[in-house]
Amino acid sequence: MTLPLRPDLIGIExxxxxxxxxPVPLNTNENPYPPPEQVxxxxxxxVARAAAGVNRYPDRDFVGLRTELAGYLAVESGADELRAxxxxxxxxxxxxxxxxxxxxxxxxxxxxxxxxxxxxYPEYARDTFTTYVAGTRTPDFRLGAGHAxxxxxxxxxxxxxxASPNNPTGTAMDxxxxxxxxxxxxxxxxxxxxxxxxxxxxxAEFRREGTASALSIRPGxxxxxxxxxxxxxxxxxxxxxxxxxxxxxxxxALRVVRLPYHLSAITQAxxxxxxxxxxxxxxxxxxxxxARDECVAWLRAQGFTVADSDANxxxxxxxxxxxxxxxxxxxxxxxxxxxxxxxYLRVSIGTEADMAAFRGALKxxxxx
Ligand code: PMP
Numbered sequence: 205m206t207l208p209l210r211p212d213l214i215g216i217e218x219x220x221x222x223x224x225x226x227p228v229p230l231n232t233n234e235n236p237y238p239p240p241e242q243v244x245x246x247x248x249x250x251v252a253r254a255a256a257g258v259n260r261y262p263d264r265d266f267v268g269l270r271t272e273l274a275g276y277l278a279v280e281s282g283a284d285e286l287r288a289x290x291x292x293x294x295x296x297x298x299x300x301x302x303x304x305x306x307x308x309x310x311x312x313x314x315x316x317x318x319x320x321x322x323x324x325y326p327e328y329a330r331d332t333f334t335t336y337v338a339g340t341r342t343p344d345f346r347l348g349a350g351h352a353x354x355x356x357x358x359x360x361x362x363x364x365x366x367a368s369p370n371n372p373t374g375t376a377m378d379x380x381x382x383x384x385x386x387x388x389x390x391x392x393x394x395x396x397x398x399x400x401x402x403x404x405x406x407x408a409e410f411r412r413e414g415t416a417s418a419l420s421i422r423p424g425x426x427x428x429x430x431x432x433x434x435x436x437x438x439x440x441x442x443x444x445x446x447x448x449x450x451x452x453x454x455x456x457a458l459r460v461v462r463l464p465y466h467l468s469a470i471t472q473a474x475x476x477x478x479x480x481x482x483x484x485x486x487x488x489x490x491x492x493x494x495a496r497d498e499c500v501a502w503l504r505a506q507g508f509t510v511a512d513s514d515a516n517x518x519x520x521x522x523x524x525x526x527x528x529x530x531x532x533x534x535x536x537x538x539x540x541x542x543x544x545x546x547x548y549l550r551v552s553i554g555t556e557a558d559m560a561a562f563r564g565a566l567k568x569x570x571x572x
Contacts, residue, residue: 219323219327221541221543222539224534224539226538226539227537227561228537228538228539228554228561228562229539230538230539230540230541230551230552230554230562231539231541231552232441232541233371233407233436233515233516233517233552234435234436234439234441234552235437235438235439235441235516236488236553236554237439237487237555238439239439239440239478239481239485240484242481242484243478243484246481247473247474247477247478249477250473250474250476250477251470251473251474253473254469254470254472254473257469258469261465261469262465262467262468262469262472263469263472264465265459266293266467266472267288268472269293269467269472269476269479270289270291270292270293270447271288271291272476272480273293274286274288274290274291274449275479276479277291277419277432279482280408280409281408281417281419282419283417283419283422283449286449289452289455289456290450290452291447291448291449292447292448292450292455292458293445293447293448293467293475294462295444295445295446295466295467295471296433296435296444296445296446297404297406297432297435297447297448298324298328299444299446299466300431300447300448301324301325301328301365301404301431302328302331303458303461304328304429304431304448304458305328305331305334306332306461307457307460307461308362308400309329309333309334309362309363310332310333310362311333311334312394313335313361313362313394314335314359314360314362315329315334315335315336315337315361315364315365316337316339316355316356316359316361316363316364316365316399317338317364317365317366318339318340318347318352318355319339319340319341320341320345320372320373320544320545321338321365321367321371321373322370322371322404323543325365326338337361339355340355344375344511345370345373345519346375347366347381348381349380349381349384352364352366352381352385353385353389356385356388356389356399357392360392360393361393361399362393362397363399363402364385364401364402366382366385366402366403366404367405367406368382368403368404368514369405369407369408369410369411369515370515371406371407371515372519372541372543372548372550373513373519374511374512374513374515374517374518374519375513376412376415376515378415378416379416379418379420379421382403382421382428385401386401386425386428387425389401389427398426398427400427400429400454401427401429402430402431403418403429403430403431404431405418405419405430405431405432406432406433406435406436406446407437407514407515407516408437409436409437409486409489410436410489410496410514410515410516411515412493412497415514417430419449426451426453427451428450429448429450429454430448431446431448432447432448433445433446433447434446434475434478436516437485437489438478438485438486439485439488440475440478443471443474443475443478444471445471445474445478492516492553493516495554495556495559496513496516496517496518496553499518499551499553499562500512500513500518502563503520506566506567506570506572509521509522516552516553517550517551517552517553518550518551518553519544519549519550520548520549520550521547521549522548523548524547526547526549527542529549529566529569530542530549532565532568532569533562533566533569536561536568536569537561537565538561538562538565538566540552540562
């Protein structure tokens with residue numbers, strides 16, 4: 205007997221970086237600093253309170269959490285026009301973006317992104333029966349407005365997905381480019397509609413001085429949405445909370461495709477408590493940004509090609525046999541990611557000790 209698995213899923217491996225038990229895990233762009241004791245205690249207390257009412261379904265519209273996320277973005281990016289009705293959240297920004305494609309993609313429609321970029325984008329497309337088109341960037345992984353708009357005009361995508369800072373390259377787009385893309389996409393979608401422009405800012409809090417968030421121009425563009433996550437800067441990857449800011453009617457449409465009560469009472473409690481401790485939880489961000497800049501400079505001094513990074517990871521190369529380098533590092537207890545363009549490797553920024561271990565292992569393996 206065979207089971208009627210969809211033909212397009214036969215033989216497909218599930219997405220995921222290797223989860224190996226190593227002393228120095230630098231492969232999934234996590235924040236290496238666990239929450240301080242006081243925050244752990246507060247989270248535990250809020251979970252206990254939620255547990256006492258867990259016989260009931262949670263607040264389906266999670267208005268409290270949405271209001272507080274709007275408050276966070278007002279402080280973080282000056283987006284003080286945001287209200288609960290502009291915010292959506294789900295189990296990681298992966299689920300947020302899946303909701304976007306469920307509502308705005310679909311059969312007969314296309315989502316356009318620009319490679320190399322986040323490897324989950326084609327999977328959201330596959331899972332929503334949306335055609336995925338991988339557009340291109342320049343060889344230094346940048347994306348100019350003219351180049352992007354040319355590709356958009358050709359493809360006429362319902363959705364344009366742009367990670368900025370981009371994964372796995374770390375490169376961010378300047379705000380003038382995002383602005384020009386938004387201005388040029390008001391009628392490039394299906395049947396003369398706009399293309400929905402999604403700026404995936406999972407790594408926004410790590411951006412360098414002078415790099416603006418797309419939130420700063422969002423109010424003028426109802427078809428522009430900014431996705432964020434608590435997995436990185438908030439050091440909350442295990443809690444699974446992502447969110448977005450967009451026009452109220454766009455958010456409303458997402459309520460149609462979400463499963464009822466998709467955000468558990470426990471998740472809501474954890475996220476809301478974490479938000480009250482945002483400054484403490486993000487204390488490590490400044491250190492990580494500094495360590496990122498040091499890592500870029502060090503790798504360049506060793507003679508590697510290194511992409512500019514506004515994120516908490518660095519893409520470097522090039523190696524004729526990157527797998528050998530990756531394996532050599534694993535053998536020394538340092539797990540990085542074999543991903544991105546041919547010949548490149550990606551390292552997440554860890555603690556000072558993690559980075560020292562990475563530098564030592566890389567020197568040994570490459571003989572530099
Ligand atoms: N966007 C980008 C560019 C990412 O790199 C990631 C995580 N690796 C995500 C979104 C999703 O993160 P999460 O689901 O944990 O919010």
